[in-house]
Structure formats: C-alpha cells, structure tokens
Amino acid sequence: xxxxxxxxxxxxxxxxxxxxxxxxxxxxxxxxxxxxxxxxxxxxxxxxxxxxxxxxxxxxxxxxxxxxxxxxxxxxxxxxxxxxxxxxxxxxxxxxxxxxxxxxxxxxxxxxxxxxxxxxxxxxxxxxxxxxxxxxxxxxxxxxxxxxxxxxxxxxxxxxxxxxxxxxxxxxxxxxxxxxxxxxxxxxxxxxxxxxxxxxxxxxxxxxxxxxxxxxxxxxxxxxxxxxxxxxxxxxxxxxxxxxxxxxxxxxxxxxxxxxxxxxxxxxxxxxxxxxxxxxxxxxxxxxxxxxxxxxxxxxxxxxxxxxxxxxxxxxxxxxxxxxxxxxxxxxxxxxxxxxxxxxxxxxxxxxxxxxxxxxxxxxxxxxxxxxxxxxxxxxxxxxxxxxxxxxxxxxxxxxxxxxxxxxxxxxxxxxxxxxxxxxxxxxxxxxxxxxxxxxxxxxxxxxxxxxxxxxxxxxxxxxxxxxxxxxxxxxxxxxxxxxxxxxxxxxxxxxxxxxxxxxxxxxxxxxxxxxxxxxxxxxxxxxxxxxxxxxxxxxxxxxxx
Amino acid sequence: xxxxxxxxxxxxxxxxxxxxxxxxxxxxxxxxxxxxxxxxxxxxxxxxxxxxxxxxxxxxxxxxxxxxxxxxxxxxxxxxxxxxxxxxxxxxxxxxxxxxxxxxxxxxxxxxxxxxxxxxxxxxxxxxxxxxxxxxxxxxxxxxxxxxxxxxxxxxxxxxxxxxxxxxxxxxxxxxxxxxxxxxxxxxxxxxxxxxxxxxxxxxxxxxxxxxxxxxxxxxxxxxxxxxxxxxxxxxxxxxxxxxxxxxxxxxxxxxxxxxxxxxxxxxxxxxxxxxxxxxxxxxxxxxxxxxxxxxxxxxxxxxxxxxxxxxxxxxxxxxxxxxxxxxxxxxxxxx
Numbered sequence: 001x002x003x004x005x006x007x008x009x010x011x012x013x014x015x016x017x018x019x020x021x022x023x024x025x026x027x028x029x030x031x032x033x034x035x036x037x038x039x040x041x042x043x044x045x046x047x048x049x050x051x052x053x054x055x056x057x058x059x060x061x062x063x064x065x066x067x068x069x070x071x072x073x074x075x076x077x078x079x080x081x082x083x084x085x086x087x088x089x090x091x092x093x094x095x096x097x098x099x100x101x102x103x104x105x106x107x108x109x110x111x112x113x114x115x116x117x118x119x120x121x122x123x124x125x126x127x128x129x130x131x132x133x134x135x136x137x138x139x140x141x142x143x144x145x146x147x148x149x150x151x152x153x154x155x156x157x158x159x160x161x162x163x164x165x166x167x168x169x170x171x172x173x174x175x176x177x178x179x180x181x182x183x184x185x186x187x188x189x190x191x192x193x194x195x196x197x198x199x200x201x202x203x204x205x206x207x208x209x210x211x212x213x214x215x216x217x218x219x220x221x222x223x224x225x226x227x228x229x230x231x232x233x234x235x236x237x238x239x240x241x242x243x244x245x246x247x248x249x250x251x252x253x254x255x256x257x258x259x260x261x262x263x264x265x266x267x268x269x270x271x272x273x274x275x276x277x278x279x280x281x282x283x284x285x286x287x288x289x290x291x292x293x294x295x296x297x298x299x300x301x302x303x304x305x306x307x308x309x310x311x312x313x314x315x316x317x318x319x320x321x322x323x324x325x326x327x328x329x330x331x332x333x334x335x336x337x338x339x340x341x342x343x344x345x346x347x348x349x350x351x352x353x354x355x356x357x358x359x360x361x362x363x364x365x366x367x368x369x370x371x372x373x374x375x376x377x378x379x380x381x382x383x384x385x386x387x388x389x390x391x392x393x394x395x396x397x398x399x400x401x402x403x404x405x406x407x408x409x410x411x412x413x414x415x416x417x418x419x420x421x422x423x424x425x426x427x428x429x430x431x432x433x434x435x436x437x438x439x440x441x442x443x444x445x446x447x448x449x450x451x452x453x454x455x456x457x458x459x460x461x462x463x464x465x466x467x468x469x470x471x472x473x474x475x476x477x478x479x480x481x482x483x484x485x486x487x488x489x490x491x492x493x494x495x496x497x498x499x500x501x502x503x504x505x506x507x508x509x510x511x512x513x514x515x516x517x518x519x520x521x522x523x524x525x526x527x528x529x530x531x532x533x534x535x536x537x538x539x540x541x542x543x544x545x546x
Numbered sequence: 547x548x549x550x551x552x553x554x555x556x557x558x559x560x561x562x563x564x565x566x567x568x569x570x571x572x573x574x575x576x577x578x579x580x581x582x583x584x585x586x587x588x589x590x591x592x593x594x595x596x597x598x599x600x601x602x603x604x605x606x607x608x609x610x611x612x613x614x615x616x617x618x619x620x621x622x623x624x625x626x627x628x629x630x631x632x633x634x635x636x637x638x639x640x641x642x643x644x645x646x647x648x649x650x651x652x653x654x655x656x657x658x659x660x661x662x663x664x665x666x667x668x669x670x671x672x673x674x675x676x677x678x679x680x681x682x683x684x685x686x687x688x689x690x691x692x693x694x695x696x697x698x699x700x701x702x703x704x705x706x707x708x709x710x711x712x713x714x715x716x717x718x719x720x721x722x723x724x725x726x727x728x729x730x731x732x733x734x735x736x737x738x739x740x741x742x743x744x745x746x747x748x749x750x751x752x753x754x755x756x757x758x759x760x761x762x763x764x765x766x767x768x769x770x771x772x773x774x775x776x777x778x779x780x781x782x783x784x785x786x787x788x789x790x791x792x793x794x795x796x797x798x799x800x801x802x803x804x805x806x807x808x809x810x811x812x813x814x815x816x817x818x819x820x821x822x823x824x825x826x827x828x829x830x831x832x833x834x835x836x837x838x839x840x841x842x843x844x845x846x847x848x849x850x851x852x853x854x855x856x857x858x859x860x861x862x863x864x865x866x867x868x869x870x871x872x873x874x875x876x877x878x879x880x881x882x
Contacts (some may be wrong), residue, residue, distance in 0.1 A: 158629035161596050164616035165623035166643030167694060176642070180633045 006368035006424075013417055017400025018392070021240075024233030024403060035231050038218070039238060046214040049129065049204075050197040053136035057193050060137055060292070061144025067285045068145055069152035071278070072270045079286070081536060082293050083142045088532045089525065090482025091202025092499040096521035097296035098135055098207060099126060099506065100303035105514050107299050110308045131207040136200060138296065140193040147192070147254075151185035153269055188253035195246045199239065199393040202484040202499075206506060215239045216395045216485070223399050224489060233403065236396045243393065300525060304518035309511045326515035343516060346501035347523065349412075350481055353497060356416035357480035358473045361427045364420070365472060369431035394485025397421055401490055412495045418486040423476040430475060434468030471538045478531035481524065498524045547572055547730055548593070548698060553602030555588055562588055564754035566602070570698070575724050575731045577745030579738060581777065584751045586734045590702050593732065595619050606697075617646070622691030622729075626703040628683040630675040636662070636686050637671050643694035661689040664723060681712045688720065692727065699724070699731040705740060717743050738778050742766070750774050772822040772881045782825040782858050783881065788815045798880070804856050807834040811880040826877040827851075827860045833875040840866050 068080060086094060100106050102125035109121035116122070125131050155178060163173045201216035210221055215235050223232035273282040307323040330343040392400075397418055408414060438461060446456045484499040491500050498520055505517035548570040555563040562585040570576055578586040591597045593604055595616035604611045611619060630639050637658055644654045662668040665685040670678065675686060684704060691699060704720075705713040721744050724731055733744050741748050742762040750758040750765070758770040769775040772783045786802035797808045798815060800823065807823065815821060825836070838854030849861045852872070866872055 156629065158625050158627065159631060161591075161594070161616070162623060162625065162629040162690075163631075163642065163646075164596070165594055165619075165621060166690065167617050167620070167646035168642075169615070169617050172646060176645075177631060181631075 002367040002371040004367075006364040009364050009420075014392070014397075014400075014421055017397070017404035020403040021233045021236050021396070021400050024230050025237040027230055029230045031234070035234060038231070039235055042213050042215055042218045042235065043238060045212070046198060046216075049132060049136075049212070049214060050194050050200075052129075053133050053140070053197040054190055054194045056133055057137045057140045057144060057197075058190060060288070061141045061189070061193075062148065063281075063285055064141060064145050064289060065149035065152055067282060067289075068149045070269060070271065071282050072272050073282055073286070079289060080145070083145055083289065084536070085297070085529060085532060086138050086293060087140070087142045088478070088535075089528055090499055091200075091484050092206065092502045093300070093482065093521050093525045093528065094135055094138060094296070095203055095206035096502055096506065096517060097300040097525075098131065098138075100518055100521075101296050101299035102126075102131070105309060105511065107303065107308075126207055127209045127211070129208070129212065132204055132212060135203040135207055136197050138292065139200075139203070140196055143193050143196075144189045147185050147189035148182065151182055155181060155269065157268055184253050184256040188250055188256075191246055191250040191253060195243065195250060198246065199243055201393065201395050206503065215242075216393055219395050219399055220485075220489065223402060229399075229403065232399055236399050239393060239396055297525070300518060301522045304515065304522040307511070307515070323515075326512070326519040329512060329516055330519060343496075343501055343505075343520065346496040346498050346520070349495050350498040353412075353416045353419060354477045354480040356413075357419040357423055358476045360416060360420040361423045361476040362469070362473060365424060365427035365431055368424075369428050369435050372428065372432050373435035394418075394422055394483065395489065398486035398489030401486070409490065410492065412492060414490050415487055415495070415497070416480070418490055419480040419483050420476075422483055422486065423479040426475045426479065427472040430472040431465070431468050434465055438464050467538045471535050474531045474534050474538075478528050478535075481531075482528055547607060548732075549603075549605045549608075550589075550593070551603045551605070553589070553592065553599045553604065555585065555592065555597075555600050557585075557588070561754055563599075566751075566754075566756060568749060568756065568759075570730050570732060572730060573728045574746050575733060575744055576747045576749060577733045577735065577741040578749050578751055579735060579741040579777075580751035582736055585754060586751050587702055589751075590700050590732065590734050594621055594623050594700060620694075620697050622694070622696035622699040624684075624687050624691050624699070624701045624704045626706045628680075628687040630683055630687055630690070632676050634675070635671075636667070636673050636675055636678075639675055639686055640690045640693050642690060647694055657693055658689075661692045662686075664692065664726075665689045665719070680708050681716060684708065684716065688723070692723070692729075696729065699729050701731065701733045701735075703735055704733075705737075706735075713740070720744065750777070752777075768879070769824070770881070772824075775824045775881060780824060781827045784823050784825060784858075786821055786823050788817055788819045788821060790817065791815075800880075804836060804838075804858055805834075807878045809834075809878050809880050813880060813882045822881040824879045824881050825858060826879070828876070829860060829862070829874040830877050831875065832877075834878045835873065835875055836860070837873045838871065840868050840870050840872060843868065 064083070068076070098106075102108050102123060104121040104126065106125075109123050109125075112118065112122050113120070159177055159181070160173050163177045168176060198214075199216060200214070201220070204212055204214055204217050205220065208217075210217060213221065215238060219232045219235045219239070222228045222235065273279045304326055305322055305324060307321060307325065330347075332342055401414055401418055402409065405414060442460050443456050446460050447453075451459060482499060483497075484503070487497050487500055488503065491497060496504070502517050502520045502524070505513045505520065550566060550568045553563055553566045554561070566589060568576070578589065580586045588597065592599050595611065595614065598612070606619075631642065634642070640658045640661060641654050644657055649657070658671070659668060662671060665688050667682065667685045667689060670682065670686070675683060678686065688704075701720075705716055708716065717740060724744070733741070735741055745762060748758075748760065748762055748765050749756050752771075752773050758765055758774050760768075765774070766778070766780070769778055769780055775781065775783050784802050784804060786800040786807070789799045789801050789806070791798050792808070795808075796810070798811050800807050800809050800821060802823065804825075809823065813821075825834075836854075836858060838856050838858065840852055841855050842853040843865050844851045844853075845865070846861075849863060850865045851859055852862050852866060853859045854872070860872075860874060860876065862872075
C-alpha cells in the first residue's frame with residue numbers, strides 16, 4: 001500500500017499528461033508534411049550540436065580524468081569539487097555567468113571596447129553555436145572526469161604488469177588491456193554527456209537564441225509562441241523516444257563498466273608528477289581547468305556589483321565603479337518594469353515553490369523509497385515506472401501540463417507540482433539506498449534489547465535516515481529553485497520565479513536590466529552553491545555519483 | 547642462470563632490502579620465505595623489471611638486465627590475485643603472450659590446448675574468466691604464464707587466496723609441472739609448508755637480508771637463528787648464559803631459566819656470553835632433561851601439545867593430566 005500515493009500522483013501528473021502528448025502527436029493534424037520536415041531539420045540540428053558538444057567535452061574531460069586518476073597534487077579534492085559545481089548549477093546561472101564574461105555587456109567585451117576605443121562589442125559570443133558548445137562543455141566535463149576518471153583510477157595495475165611480463169610493450173598494453181577495460185566507462189560517459197546535450201534547453205535558449213532550435217527549444221517555441229500544440233506534441237514524442245533509447249544504452253554500458261574494477265587499485269595508481277613532461281601536463285591542466293571553471297563563476301558576482309555601462313541607453317560619460325544599485329533595484333516596482341510586481345517577489349515565489357516541492361517530494365518519496373528498498377515482485381515492476389519521469393525533459397513535462405491541465409494555467413500551484421515531478425527521482429534515489437542500508441538484524445538486535453517498535457524507529461532508523469532525508473530535501477530545494485524548462489511554460493507573468501526573472505531581464509535592453517539579471521543570478525548561484533555544498537557534505541560514502 | 551648481486555632498495559625512506567645476493571640454477575626452484583613486509587615481493591618485482599633496485603645488479607647468464615624492460619625479459623609472472631584479463635575469455639588470456647610474440651594462429655591454438663591440458667583446464671577453454679572459482683583462475687594464470695615458454699617463472703604468493711585443501715592440491719600439481727617442464731622458478735611465500743614442499747632450496751628473508759639459505763632439510767634441522775627457528779615454529783627459543791666448557795666433550799654448559807643444559811655447539815663463545823637456544827619439543831632418546839608441571843594440554847590430530855608451567859612446550863603421544871609433573875629428554879641446539 002506504500003506505493004499507492006506516489007503511484008497515483010504519477011498517474012495523474014505524469015502519465016495522464018504523457019498520454020495527452022501521445023494523443024496530440026498522433027492526431028491527423030500533426031503528421032503533415034511541413035511538420036515532419038521541420039521536425040527532421042530540428043532533429044538533425046539537435047544531433048549535430050549534441051555530437052559536437054560531446055566531442056569537445058571528451059577533448060577536455062579525458063585529459064582531466066587522467067589528471068585526477070593518476071596524479072597526486074595539492075588542492076586536488078578542492079579542484080574535483082569545483083568541477084562538480086557547474087553540473088548542479090541552474091542553466092540560467094551558467095548562461096548568466098558566460099554572459100557576464102563574454103556577452104556584449106560582459107567583462108571581456110566592455111574591457112576591449114574601453115582599451116581599444118571601439119563603439120561596439122568586438123567579440124560575438126551570445127547567439128553563436130560556440131557559446132552553446134562552450135556552455136555544454138562547462139556543464140558536462142565533470143561527468144567524464146568522474147566516470148572515466150574513476151574507471152581509470154580503479155584499473156588494476158597488476159593487469160598491466162601481467163601483460164608486460166607476457167611480452168607486451170606499453171603501446172600494446174594500452175591497446176590490448178587498458179583500452180578494452182576502459183571502453184564501457186568511456187561509452188557510458190559519452191552517452192550520458194550526449195544525453196544531457198541532446199535534451200539541453202536553458203543554455204541553448206539563453207546563449208544561442210531561438211535561431212538555434214533544438215527539439216527542446218522548438219517545443220517551447222511551438223507551444224508558447226506559435227501555439228501550434230500538435231507540432232509541439234509531435235516533437236515532444238520524438239524527444240521522448242530518443243531519450244529513452246539513449247538512456248537504455250547508457251544503463252547497459254554503465255552496468256558493464258562497474259564489473260571490472262579493483263577498488264584497492266586506486267591508491268597504487270596515484271603518483272606525484274616527477275618527470276618534466278608530467279609536471280608540464282599537470283600544471284597546464286590545472287591552469288586550464290581552474291580558469292575554465294572559475295572565470296564564468298567569478299565574472300557573474302563581480303559583474304553584479306560593477307557599473308560598467310549606461311543604465312538605459314543614455315549617451316555621455318557613465319559613472320563606472322562598484323555599485324549595489326542592481327540589488328536595490330530588485331526591490332522597486334517600476335511602472336515601466338516587465339513585471340507587475342517588484343522583482344524581489346520572484347525570489348519569494350521561488351522560495352515558496354521550493355518549500356512546497358520539498359514537502360511534496362518527501363511526502364511522495366518516502367513511501368516510494370520504502371517500497372523499493374525491500375523489493376518484492378510488484379516493486380521490481382514499479383521501480384522503472386517511478387524513475388521514468390527522470391527521462392522526460394522538463395519542457396516535455398511543461399507541455400504535458402499545458403495539454404492536460406490547460407484550464408488551470410492561471411493557478412500558480414501547477415509549478416510546484418511540475419517541480420516535484422522533476423525532483424522526485426532524485427529524492428527516491430537518495431532515500432532508497434539509505435533505507436535499504438539498514439539491516440533487519442539491527443532492528444532485531446534493538447528489539448531483543450527491549451526497544452519498543454517506536455524506540456526502534458527512533459534509535460535505529462531515524463539516525464541513519466536523517467542525513468539522507470536532509471540530502472533529499474536539499475536536492476528537491478535546489479532543483480526547484482533553478483528549474484527553468486517546465487517553469488517557463490507554466491509560470492504566470494505575475495508569479496515569476498528567479499530563473500524566469502533572469503531570463504526576462506536578459507532579454508530586455510539596457511544596462512539596468514542586465515545588472516538586475518546579474519544580481520538575481522548571483523543570488524541564485526549563492527543559494528544553489530550552498531545547497532550543493534550541503535549535499536556533498538552529507539553524501540553517504542560509497543553512494544553512486546550519477 | 548639468474549644472479550643477483552648486492553641489491554639494495556629503500557621504500558619511503560625505510561631500507562627494505564639491504565644487500566641481497568642470490569643465484570638461481572638451471573632446473574632449480576628456489577623459494578623466498580619471509581614474513582609480510584620483508585621485501586620478498588619487491589625483490590620479485592625488481593627481477594621482473596617492474597621496479598628498479600637502488601643499487602646492485604640483476605643478471606641473466608652474465609648479462610645485466612637493468613636496461614631490459616619487463617616485456618623483453620621473458621620471465622613468467624603469477625600473482626596472488628591471478629590478474630587475469632577480465633575482458634578476455636580463458637583461451638584469449640592464455641593466448642595473450644603468444645599473440646605478443648606474433649605466433650601463427652594454428653600454433654597458438656595448439657599451444658593453448660597443450661598448456662590448458664597440463665593444468666587440467668582444457669574443458670574451460672571458452673569460459674569467461676570472471677565465472678571461474680579462485681582455484682580455476684589460478685590454474686589459468688599458471689597456464690598463461692607457461693604458454694610462451696618463459697626462461698624463468700616467478701610466483702608471488704600464488705596460493706595465498708585459496709583455502710587449505712585446494713592449496714595442497716594445487717601445490718602438488720605445480721610441483722609436478724615445474725619438474726616436468728624444467729623451467730627454473732622463484733616462489734615467494736610466507737608459508738613454510740608451501741616453501742618446504744615446492745623448493746629445492748629455501749632462502750629466508752628477514753629485515754632486508756637473507757638470513758638462512760639451504761635445502762629444506764638443512765634449514766629445518768639447523769635454522770641458524772632464533773628468528774628463523776621461531777618463524778618456522780621449530781620449538782622453544784630461549785635465552786641462556788654460557789657457564790663453562792667441557793674441553794673433553796667440547797660441550798658448553800649453559801644456564802637458563804629452565805635449568806642447566808649441556809649443549810654441543812660449533813660457535814665460539816666466552817664464559818658469560820648470552821646465547822639463544824632452541825629446545826625441540828619432540829621427546830628423544832638422547833638429549834637434555836627437562837622437567838615440569840603440566841598447565842595445558844591441546845589435542846593436535848596425531849599428538850598432544852603439552853605446555854609446562856615454565857612456558858616450555860613438548861609434544862607427547864598420550865595426554866597427561868593437568869598438574870601432573872612430567873620429565874623427558876629433548877634435543878637442545880645453540881642458535882648463536
């Protein structure tokens with residue numbers, strides 16, 4: 001009976017909208033020639049940018065994985081944590097960060113304009129394919145570092161030695177032993193990166209603009225701007241099919257990659273860089289990684305407290321320097337503003353939604369996780385069902401809500417429901433191993449020592465679950481705070497969230513709007529980073545990373 | 547064949563090997579016996595070329611191997627945890643070394659069957675190595691090392707991960723194979739039973755040096771040092787003072803906490819020297835008399851280990867009562 005609540009929630013808010021999408025995409029008006037042609041073009045571009053992004057991610061990720069797996073250097077743990085931060089940051093923050101660094105009002109362009117006396121930004125970054133690719137690499141490098149790096153670190157050095165003793169030189173050891181053993185992890189990492197690039201939405205919309213239409217962006221455009229719901233549904237259906245196929249492939253590879261690892265090997269593979277070539281490699285990689293990961297994240301908060309250009313298109317000299325005006329402005333409801341409410345209201349809305357998401361996802365996640373922790377025959381069937389929403393993209397979820405609950409779009413409570421759908425798989429996956437890790441023998445021992453069932457729960461279960469619960473809650477909270485894809489389809493103009501406000505500010509002209517976007521994004525970055533750090537601190541040792 | 551001259555190795559600032567020299571002759575199996583951490587595995591890895599000595603030479607038929615990388619040394623290596631390639635099946639694991647030598651496929655197939663037959667694993671040829679039991683994996687690892695006909699075989703605690711019955715079984719099989727193939731071998735272990743079973747010559751490694759070297763029977767009858775006697779579990783190692791020397795019988799009278807013993811000794815001692823004695827636990831017709839009250843009796847299959855109140859132990863065929871006073875003759879040997 002435990003699974004009744006979560007299952008009925010999914011039935012109403014996931015599977016019903018999902019069938020509405022199917023219904024729309026198989027209606028006669030969706031399978032028309034022009035639709036199919038557009039879908040084909042969009043699909044081709046989606047693959048194109050995802051493949052390119054994956055290749056570039058591997059280009060940086062593989063040497064970085066080698067760095068982490070083989071070398072011991074000062075600040076390694078910190079750098080490793082640093083590379084994880086982008087992966088968990090909301091897309092709007094990453095987009096705002098790159099905008100602050102390389103955008104038309106960013107540090108680099110304004111700096112060049114000032115020093116060279118130019119009248120327009122010399123570097124065209126926002127609105128190019130390059131921006132999309134760089135942001136994707138920024139996001140996903142950590143996947144390669146963790147998956148391939150872990151596999152590399154756990155390669156048993158004895159296997160190499162055995163191969164050497166059988167007459168293989170270093171090149172043949174690499175081709176005949178190391179590479180075949182690494183291949184499953186290499187493929188798993190590439191597929192996961194590809195999957196994320198394939199279904200990326202916020203980065204492409206904010207940094208590339210609507211002209212770079214991937215499936216996700218096109219669903220959004222068709223649904224919200226052109227109001228062509230059948231076409232949007234068709235695209236969403238294609239998106240779901242592709243995601244499902246890649247997810248199945250990924251699971252297969254990642255299962256294979258876990259079999260062949262020797263945990264003990266990790267330490268013996270590590271060494272301090274000694275030879276000149278090794279030292280150059282380590283130093284070069286450190287400089288590359290630190291600047292690549294720090295600059296956008298540093299540019300953002302700095303830009304939010306620096307006035308570098310005119311607030312509103314006025315000419316003449318501008319007072320350049322530090323300012324907190326952008327933050328002050330968040331509290332003012334100007335008549336000309338793009339909202340009906342002061343921008344800071346967006347923060348209040350976001351916190352409210354996040355709180356509701358935490359409560360709802362814990363309420364649904366606990367029974368689901370308890371049911372899955374002791375799997376019977378029924379639970380084994382239910383397990384994939386509860387995790388399916390993970391595969392659906394946020395934009396698809398949003399579209400499903402529009403199609404299924406269109407009449408209620410005026411109400412703000414659809415947003416936390418959608419956020420709960422996004423957060424639920426993470427919450428379940430966090431709680432389930434903690435619940436499963438409590439052996440029944442512990443409870444039996446406590447009971448035999450005279451503890452009543454409540455005392456057993458209080459003294460055995462709860463201390464172990466406490467951490468997992470807090471982690472799950474933080475997951476739900478940060479996911480809800482940064483959620484963009486579903487929210488942009490569902491939120492009302494008078495109930496903006498922080499990411500929506502940033503998006504709107506960024507798409508408005510003028511230095512003041514830009515500054516407010518920076519200020520909002522900085523707030524969101526601080527909140528999310530705090531959440532990430534908390535999760536990292538609470539993470540159960542040995543829990544899987546992806 | 548193999549000759550090692552004065553090899554030194556330091557690990558994390560601690561001296562691990564302090565001047566090791568040894569020879570391995572044709573058709574001979576030697577065994578490096580020592581406690582864990584004694585550096586015996588490191589010595590093996592240096593012979594294999596996986597590590598370099600700080601100083602000293604490792605030579606094969608007079609040629610220094612320092613500049614020969616592992617893959618050109620042609621020494622077979624068998625690890626404790628087998629180190630089979632998990633992505634290859636049994637056939638491809640055994641064929642690996644042959645492929646590295648660019649053998650023709652037909653030859654490879656023939657040789658793989660031959661060595662798998664030798665280790666009794668020919669029915670497993672197309673199995674995944676990850677599905678095999680520990681003993682089966684070690685047989686495959688042995689076959690893999692044998693296949694390219696190496697000029698020497700090295701074993702690093704090869705049976706350490708297996709249970710007792712299986713260990714005995716495999717050990718005898720290995721002994722047979724080594725005699726049959728005439729490949730010289732170095733066998734590293736901390737288990738004296740394994741060492742005495744497999745080795746033509748035993749070298750005992752302690753605190754970075756070879757402290758005793760000889761045929762198993764020689765090492766057994768004369769361990770040479772208190773450490774070796776204790777490590778081999780040969781009996782009671784006790785301390786004593788040299789009291790006087792009987793010039794006619796050339797025996798020293800040595801005073802110990804367990805009584806005075808007359809000991810036949812080839813060492814040079816002065817009166818008052820402290821020496822270590824080995825008191826063998828087996829009762830003998832001739833020897834020094836020991837006497838004591840029984841405090842503990844333990845049944846050990848074919849005998850009883852009887853501990854006396856002064857902590858000495860002896861082996862008896864029948865169990866005495868606790869508290870009973872017993873008396874007997876045992877062999878006492880001076881360890882220097």
